[in-house]
Amino acid sequence: MSAPDELFCWEGDWGLPSVDTDCLTILAYAKFAGAPLKVHKISNPWRSPSGSLPALRTSKGEVLSRPSDIIIHLRKQKYNADYDLSAREGADTLAFTSLLEEKLLPALMYTFWMECKNYVEVTRRWYAEHMPFPLSLFLPGRMQAGQLERLSLARGHNALEAGEELEKELYHDAVECMNLLSQRLGANKFFFGDSPSSLDAFVFGHLAPLLKAKLPNGKLQQQLKSLDNLTHFCSNILLLYFPTDGRENLSHKASSQAEGGDFDHVPNKRRKQILSALVAVGAMLAYALFTGILSIQHVHQRAIESSPGLPADEEEEEEED
């Protein structure tokens, strides 16, 4: 082991170390297990060795992209957060991870990628603003298409339309799943006692983005916020394992708020308004002159003098047709 493994993942925002569920899961697991990863937080998936995020480049040059593969790889390197678990607890981990994937993940995909308002105002905007220019034009749309295909295939219907009915069904499952998790967690600090395990990483990865994103349509978010122990569980992990991300975010919250409101807050507003009005008037005048709607005639001084009877204010003549 000469060089440490390198992890490529999405940048963080909203007080999270990363905005993506899979990236968050791996980051959390690596922290829990104490794995020394060299983390590259990027916002250009084409710069990752696999072309998608997250990706782990191992010291041998292998590239892994599925979260479960990455966790298995870390486990083989002796960075195991599940070392203390009994076999029965290991079995529970597997079962609850399946529960998350089958019940909660489809609803999360719907909330972030299919619900119109959330997608346009939060998801697409975040990815488009963070990606470099030409990618930001088409990659968010392509990511959405991928998510939609996955959602429709997972549900087994070919035609999938965003609507009341689909939303109700997905949210019903998701709320049930969150209730089950909340009941399983109870008053514990983590799912299996006092130290975190891979299940905690998975649950954190799925719930934290939902908890922290500022979604305009926050039905599912409200449900999560009403479950106090799960909310507390997420903020506790953030506080204990990602203290810098939380603080960084607080400090540049003010600046990001100013940036965030780009549409309403433009510096030198008055000057820009006057300038743009002048440019517009200039352009209109130029157009009028060039096409001959407006013409300026110079009447010679001599001509005026020779015909003193004419009024002097006929210097400019406007013709309209």
Place this chain on the structure above:
Amino acid sequence: MSLAAEAFVSQIAAAEPWPENATLYQPLKDDQILLSDCASSLAVQTYLRMCGLPVQVACKANAEYMSPSGKVPFVHVGNHVVSELGPIVQFTKAKGHSLSDGLDDVQRAEMKAYMELVHNMLLTAELYVQWCDDSTATEISRPRYSSPYSWPLNHILAYQKQWDVRRKMKAIGWGGKTLEQVYEDVSQCCQALSQRLGTQPYFFNKHPTELDALVFGHLFTILTTQLTSSELAERIRRCSNLLAFCKHIEHTYFKDKST
């Protein structure tokens, strides 16, 4: 089934008792049915037997197209048609038959989680072996699936089904897996189930739940079905308590049929 319809059904269902002529539909047992459908069907039958609800099994070549969700099996009870184990469990619950009432909140959460584990790993692995392993797909799945249809429809339908399943595998990230990795997943799943079961007769001690029905349906079908390779069954045989569990349930609920 939509949620609104579900709520409506459960209101009406509560009023009527379970009829004598309830019917469960599945594809043809000898020539057509595939491992995954057979397992789901057996799970539902086991569940209904555990509840003590009588049901007749009807084999139809077009069962898949009769089902409201496109998945088999489905039951026809009075005026209602309900498909798949999850909705059927809710439906019987509305009629006052439930196996999981004695569980506390944490146990119910665990039961749901393990049921998803079976769906997520065992069922997906069955589908993978059936349609993504070339030798199984050519020798068993495609000929059986299309047996009721004549040329050229049989080829069209079989390839269409295979194409659908492969797309689904790709979407959930199983596309790049090898057969060996899938067997490894099955082992992992069986070990988890075996750990959870321990030495108890059922997953939640003395009383059977829908989880027991689901696990029995899948394990028993894998153990008793001939595939091109017996690897899948071998992986299950390594967990001796699961074998005993299957024998015990077969003995308790299918005594009359066990010839």
